[in-house]
Amino acid sequence: MNRQPNDFARPSVARVFDHLLGGSDNYAADRALAQRLAQIAPELPDMIRINADHGPRAVATLASDLGIRQYLDLGCGLPAGLYGHRTPHEVARAVHGTARVVYVDSDPVVYGHANMVLAEEPGTAALRADIREMDALLGAPAVRALNRSEPIGVLLHDVLLWVTDDEALTVLETLRAWLPAGSAISLTHATADAAPQMMRDLTSCxxxxxxxxxxxSRHHIRALLDPWAPTPPGIVPIPQWRAAEHLRHLPATGHAHAHAAVVRERTRAPDEPRGAGTERSQPAAP
Ligand SMILES: C[S@@+](CC[C@H](N)C(=O)[O-])C[C@H]1O[C@@H](n2cnc3c(N)ncnc32)[C@H](O)[C@@H]1O
Structure with a gap:
């Protein structure tokens, strides 16, 4: 995709978040929107940091507990290193030295950064693609280079909320059909469960x-992920996910306004068709 002249006249999510995190990869339109959003939700920078803190913990779990050595980071955002976080390939490689990561984002600034940062990192790739066009995304050479005879970890961190219900469902249906056995999807997703009015105001803005x-809602997120089963502790507010004591940015309210989950295909009997699971998923978290 080529950069369009008006790419920077309109705000973009990645650059709005960059401004809220104190970064410098943003433009006037991004800063103006960030300021309006922060007036509605003063805890927004904390919400963003909580999500960013979660990424390395999720990858560490996929790499260590599930043995996953290759990753597809959809809606990867600007490189985590800009904000003092370890990148997915750094985390995964601490467990599996040759772990591979394909970073995907629709934003031209994110793509430009990722491309530059990853140029000297063998086994990584940056791709500018839109999750609303999954066939093109999965057909790109960088993604096709992943080894589909072994599990792949897909990161959907804070990205599905930027697309409609139908689009989100298509993303997950397409991934479930495409992913090899043993794969896992790690998701974080904003929720209005704890502060409906604030989230409605953010949505309008x-x-x-x-x-x-x-x-x-947690119920809706569960429906999107179904029939894959959440691994413990289930679909829970990010601060309740595993090892949450390492989170550095809990707001005073203690609520991240986002849920986290890792899901995998349910165990099937040898003669059962794909998708017909037998294992019960985790009970609902409070
Ligand atoms: C809030 S950031 C999340 C960044 C990172 N995943 C994290 O958890 O910190 C959302 C990212 O998703 C990207 N994004 C939004 N809609 C997208 C789409 N339809 N296809 C691909 N990327 C998208 C944005 O450009 C942005 O970089």
Whole structure:
């Protein structure tokens, strides 16, 4: 995809978040929207940092507990190193020295950064692609280079909420059909469960800027992930996910306004067709 002249006149999620995290990869339109959002939700920078803190913990779990050595990071955002976080390939390689990661984002600035940062990192690749066009995304050479005879970990961290319900469902259905056995999907997703009015106001503010923002209830997130089964502790607020004591940025309210989960295909009997699981998923978290 080529950069369009008006790419920077409209706010982009990656650059709005960059501004809220104190970064410098943003433009006037991004900063203006960030300021309006922060007036509605003063805890927004903390919410973003909680999500960013979660990424390395999720990858460490996929690499250590599930033995996953290759990753597809969808909606990867600007490189985590800009904000003092370890990148997915650094975390995965601490467990598996040759782990591979394909970083995917639709934003031209994110792609440019990723491409530059990853140029000297063998086994990594950057791809500019849109999750609303999954066939093109999965057909790109960087993704096709992943080894589909072994499990792949897909990171869907804070990305599905930027697409409509139908688009989110298509993303997950396409991934479930494409992923090899033993794969896992790690998800974080904003929710309105704890503060419905604040999230409605954020949604309206994003909409005025032409950006789809779709926080979803835990029940809705569960429906999107079904029939794959959440691994313990299930679908829970990010601070309740595993080893959450390492989170550095809990807001005073203690709520991240986002859920986290890792899901895998349910265990099947040898003669059962794919998708017909026998294992019960985790009970609902409070
Ligand atoms: C909030 S950031 C999340 C970054 C990172 N995954 C994390 O958890 O910190 C959302 C990212 O998703 C990207 N994004 C939004 N919609 C997208 C789409 N339809 N296809 C691909 N990337 C998208 C944005 O450009 C942005 O970089």
């Amino acid at each position: 994003y909409a005025e800027a032409g950006i789809t923002y779709r926080p979803r």
